[in-house]
Amino acid sequence: MNGKTLIIFIVSVAFFTLAATYRFHDSAHAMGMIKQGGGVARHPALLDKDRDSYVLIATAAVVPPYHGNARVVLEGDPTLTATFHNSEPVVDIGIHRHPTFRDNTYFDLRPRDRVALWVKIKRGPVTVRQHTPVVAQQKQAVRGTEPVCTQCESEGGNMTAKSSADAGSKWRGKKVGSQGVKGPAVAFYDVATNGPLLRIPIQFADGAGGGDDDH
Amino acid sequence: MTIESAQAGFMSRHRTMIMVLSLALFLPPLAFIFQISTGGIDFCGTWCPRMFYAIRNGAGIKEVVGGIMRAYMGVTLVGAAVVSTFFLGRYWCSHLCPIGGAGELGSRLVPDKLKIDYSSIPAAPIRYGYMGVYVAAPLLGLGSLCCNYCNFAAVPRLFGAAFVQADLAYFFRAYGVINLALFILLAVVAKGGRAYCNFLCPVGALDALSSLLGMKFGNRMNVVEHRCNGCGKCIDVCPTWAISMDATAKIDQLSCMPCRQCEKACPEGAICYGKTT
DSSP, X not given: OOHHHHHHHHHHHHHHHHHHHOOOTTEEEEEEXXXXXXXEBSSOEEEETTOSEEEEEEXXXXXXXXXXXXXXXXXXXXXXXXXXXXXXXXXXXXXXXXXXXXXXXXXXXXXXXXXXXXXXXXXXSSOOOTTSOOBOEEXXXXXXXXXXXXXXXXXXXXXXXXXXXXXXXXXXXXXXXXXXXXXXXXXXXXXXXXXXXXXXXXXEESSSOOOOSXX | OOBOOOOOOHHHHTHHHHHHHHHHHHXXXXXXXXXXXXXXXXXXXXXXXXXXXXXOTTOOHHHHHHHHHHTHXXXXXXXXXXXXXXXXXXXXXXXXXXXXHHHHHHHHTSOGGGOBOOTTSOHHHHHHHHHHHHHHHHHHTSOOSTTTTOHHHHHHHHHHTTTOHHHHHTTSSHHHHHHHHHHIIIIITBTTSOHHHHHHOHHHHHHHHHHHHTTTTSEEEEEOTTTOOOOOHHHHHOTTOOEEESSSEEEOTTTOOOXXXXXXXXXXXXXXXXXXX
């Protein structure tokens, strides 16, 4: 290895290390499991708080025995506007079944299905008060705004909550952050029961950088 | 050095057609290969050819095996590419890879005067600098180059963006813009259309190592030294700037992919594909 080659190699290593370490927080990828009773995300989606728009990629597998239709909402503080786009074949040649997505709802989800949802997020005009779960404005029509749970996982993991609004709050309160702040999240709810299926918390950081969350 | 000369075969004569066919099979709107096999729609997920060797800090055997199992089609694809390269040279890269093919075919649509010539930059140290960081950064917990700078994610979405909003959304973020810029600068407007493959593709980097290691065993592009008159026409047409000139042409098997442009360009018939003994 001659000197020029060695120098180029060292500079490359330094440059690509910087590229690997630095992270643009206008987008994030979160992976989770859609599960009856409430699945979990592998980690929260980390976004830069100073931006006006973001893209969140949410991929999730459906854990048996869940099957049904799942509504997707962006909820919590601050007020955010979201549009949801399902990743789907341009031309579906029909050999394998794919769950369909329209009106912010996945139809006919079955065990072991995988979904990839692209969420374009914009900040709303105002920031609403903290500690109050608020469902974000949706550009596309959704069936109701406030997700209502008839059965949700309580702090102890038992299905005990009866009051729908209380159950939703309890479930959300448990999953969001260590300080109990009900920050924004992309949430999946079963259409038939309004039961939680998956919640992907969104955390806003002070600035870009730090590359250790996901690939 | 003796060389078993080979006639320009099917793969050489029909390379452009094979690349176009590969685009049609792998990329939107049909993405036929994925749809008929696993029901996927792109290289992400089961077909991911990159993530299984970007192992996270603290990952145990279970996680590593799990990553391989999740991307089993991508692992199979890379394995087949590396093994075939060992014996036949980098045909995956030169003919079959839809990502490299898209860049090269795109570059053919760009006038030569607008193209950037990267041939003065040695490719191998950049490629293996990238590859080293690609593997080491997640292992050390520093971060990752894997999905953020992924050619196998960006190019299919570029083809799908005209049809599917989710694919379009990929380009509404910094990484989408960066990947698009890299693809344009290092492929579409690059002389030969293969600078991205040469610098930044981890699959290409693995394939190149296999090409070098299998040089004694398999078929490669070779120079018949006594025929070479040193005219340098082969250098002009090589998309990966793998040829250098001393008294005669020398081919760097770490960068060469058997596109066989040099074979066609050589007026003396001094370059051919065959076994080196």
